[in-house]
Amino acid sequence: xxxxxxxxxxxxxxxxxxxxxxxxxxxxxxxxxxxxxxxxxxxxxxxxxxxxxxxxxxxxxxxxxxxxxxxxxxxxxxxxxxxxxxxxxxxxxxxxxxxxxxxx
Amino acid sequence: xxxxxxxxxxxxxxxxxxxxxxxxxxxxxxxxxxxxxxxxxxxxxxxxxxxxxxxxxxxxxxxxxxxxxxxxxxxxxxxxxxxxxxxxxxxxxxxxxxxxxxxxxxxxxxxxxxxxxxxxxxxxxxxxxxxxxxxxxxxxxxxxxxxxxxxxxxxxxxxxxxxxxxxxxxxxxxxxxxxxxxxxxxxxxxxxxxxxxxxxxxxxxxxxxxxxxxxxxxxxxxxxxxxxxxxxxxxxxxxxxxxxxxxxxxxxxxxxxxxxxxxxxxxxxxxxxxxxxxxxxxxxxxxxxxxxxxxxxxxxxxxxxxxxxxxxxxxxxxxxxxxxxxxxxxxxxxxxxxxxxxxxxxxxxxxxxxxxxxxxxxxxxxxxxxxxxxxxxxxxxxxxxxxxxxxxxxx
Numbered sequence: 001x002x003x004x005x006x007x008x009x010x011x012x013x014x015x016x017x018x019x020x021x022x023x024x025x026x027x028x029x030x031x032x033x034x035x036x037x038x039x040x041x042x043x044x045x046x047x048x049x050x051x052x053x054x055x056x057x058x059x060x061x062x063x064x065x066x067x068x069x070x071x072x073x074x075x076x077x078x079x080x081x082x083x084x085x086x087x088x089x090x091x092x093x094x095x096x097x098x099x100x101x102x103x104x
Numbered sequence: 105x106x107x108x109x110x111x112x113x114x115x116x117x118x119x120x121x122x123x124x125x126x127x128x129x130x131x132x133x134x135x136x137x138x139x140x141x142x143x144x145x146x147x148x149x150x151x152x153x154x155x156x157x158x159x160x161x162x163x164x165x166x167x168x169x170x171x172x173x174x175x176x177x178x179x180x181x182x183x184x185x186x187x188x189x190x191x192x193x194x195x196x197x198x199x200x201x202x203x204x205x206x207x208x209x210x211x212x213x214x215x216x217x218x219x220x221x222x223x224x225x226x227x228x229x230x231x232x233x234x235x236x237x238x239x240x241x242x243x244x245x246x247x248x249x250x251x252x253x254x255x256x257x258x259x260x261x262x263x264x265x266x267x268x269x270x271x272x273x274x275x276x277x278x279x280x281x282x283x284x285x286x287x288x289x290x291x292x293x294x295x296x297x298x299x300x301x302x303x304x305x306x307x308x309x310x311x312x313x314x315x316x317x318x319x320x321x322x323x324x325x326x327x328x329x330x331x332x333x334x335x336x337x338x339x340x341x342x343x344x345x346x347x348x349x350x351x352x353x354x355x356x357x358x359x360x361x362x363x364x365x366x367x368x369x370x371x372x373x374x375x376x377x378x379x380x381x382x383x384x385x386x387x388x389x390x391x392x393x394x395x396x397x398x399x400x401x402x403x404x405x406x407x408x409x410x411x412x413x414x415x416x417x418x419x420x421x422x423x424x425x426x427x428x429x430x431x432x433x434x435x436x437x438x439x440x441x442x443x444x445x446x447x448x449x450x451x452x453x454x455x456x457x458x459x460x461x462x463x464x465x466x467x468x469x470x471x472x473x474x475x476x477x478x479x480x481x482x483x484x485x486x487x488x489x490x491x492x493x494x495x496x497x498x499x
Binding site: 046064082087 | 300342345410449
C-alpha cells in the first residue's frame with residue numbers, strides 16, 4: 001500500500017481516492033494542494049481523520065485505498081471533514097434492521 | 105537464504121523459545137497452574153484460562169484443540185497438564201496429544217495430589233524435573249521456512265491501515281518468499297473487504313470456505329442485534345479516524361501482505377508449515393485470537409496497534425508495531441518497531457524489511473517489550489450459543 005503526501009498535511013492512499021487522511025491535527029483554513037489547486041478545510045480535522053477532496057453527493061461512494069469504504073449520506077463539499085456524521089457503511093446497520101423488525 | 109537460531113524439536117519446526125508449559129484443563133486448575141509456574145524455573149510458563157469443567161461437546165472440542173495445540177507449539181519443550189479431577193477435558197487426553205508431538209509430558213490431578221497446597225508442591229517438583237530434561241537444549245541455525253508468523257491488530261486507528269499493517273504485510277511477503285508461513289485471522293474484520301481476499305484465494309474451495317466464514321460471522325453479529333457500524337469500527341477506532349467497517353477491514357487485511365491465500369483453518373487448528381499465507385477463522389478479540397494462532401503453531405506474533413496495546417502471550421514472543429507517532433512516543437516502553445516513519449516518507453518495503461529483521465532476531469532469542477515486562481495474557485475463545493447450535497446441527 002503506497003500513498004502520496006499532499007502538502008505535509010494529508011496522505012492520499014490511491015489515485016482513485018476522493019478523500020485524504022490528515023497526517024497532523026489540521027486547523028480550519030488549512031490548505032491541501034490538490035488537482036492544480038488547493039482544498040481549504042472548513043473545520044478542524046484531527047490526525048487520522050479524512051477530508052473530502054472533491055464534491056460528494058448523497059449516495060455517492062467514498063473511496064479510500066482505491067476501494068469503497070461507504071457512501072455519503074449528505075452533500076459533502078471539498079475541504080469538509082468526512083466521518084460517521086456524513087458517511088455510512090453500506091454493510092452493517094443491525095440497529096436499523098432491528099427497528100424494521102427484520103431481526104428474528 | 106534467511107535463517108534464525110532455534111531449538112530443534114523431535115518433530116515439526118524449531119522453537120524460538122524453550123519453555124515448560126503448565127496447562128490447566130479448566131478454570132478449577134488455573135490457580136494451581138499459575139502458582140506452579142511462579143514458583144518454578146524462569147522458563148516455566150502457565151496458560152491459565154476461564155473455561156469450565158463441563159462444556160458442551162463442540163466447546164469441549166475447541167478447548168481441547170486449543171490446549172493440546174498450545175502444548176505442541178514448537179516453543180514448548182515439555183509440558184505439565186493440570187486438572188482438578190472431574191473435567192470432561194481429561195488431563196490425560198491433552199497430555200497424550202502433546203506427547204504425540206514428541207514432548208515429555210507429566211499429568212497432575214489436584215484431587216489425587218491431596219488439595220491445592222500439595223498439588224502446587226508436587227507440580228513444582230514435576231515442572232523442575234521437566235525443565236531439567238530440556239534445559240540443555242541449544243540453539244542451532246534453522247531455515248526461515250520453519251517459521252510460522254502470526255499477525256494480529258488491536259486498538260486500530262487510521263495509521264494502522266496506512267503504516268503499521270502494510271509494513272507488517274511486507275514482512276509477511278518476505279517470509280512467504282523465503283518459504284515460511286504467515287497467518288492472520290479476526291474474521292469479523294474481513295467484512296467489507298472479503299471480495300478482495302476472495303480474489304486472492306488460491307482455488308475455488310478456499311474461496312468458498314472464506315466467504316462462508318465471513319457470512320457466518322456477519323450473521324452471528326446480526327442475530328445478536330449488533331450494529332456492525334456501531335461495534336465495528338469500535339468507538340475508539342472511530343475516534344482514531346476510522347469511519348466504517350469497510351475502511352477498518354481494508355486496513356486490517358493489509359497486515360497479511362499480498363501473496364495468495366493458500367487456505368483457511370478453524371480456531372486453534374494446526375497451521376500447515378511452509379505453506380505461505382493461511383487464514384484462521386477467529387473472533388476479533390485480540391487475546392483469544394493470538395492464542396488461537398499460537399495453538400495453531402505460530403512461534404512469533406506481530407501485533408500492530410495505532411491507539412496502543414500492551415498485550416503479550418505466555419509462550420510466543422509478541423512484537424509490537426505502531427504506525428502512530430504519538431503512540432510510538434507515549435508507549436515507547438511497550439513498542440518494538442516504530443512504523444510511523446511511513447508518514448514521514450520511509451517506504452513501506454523499508455519498514456517491512458526492519459520488521460522482518462526483527463522477526464528473525466526475536467526468533468533467535470532477542471526479547472520483545474512484552475516479554476521483558478512478562479505480559480502474558482491468555483484466553484480461549486468461547487463459542488456462542490448460536491454457534492453451538494449450528495455445530496450441533498452438523499454444519
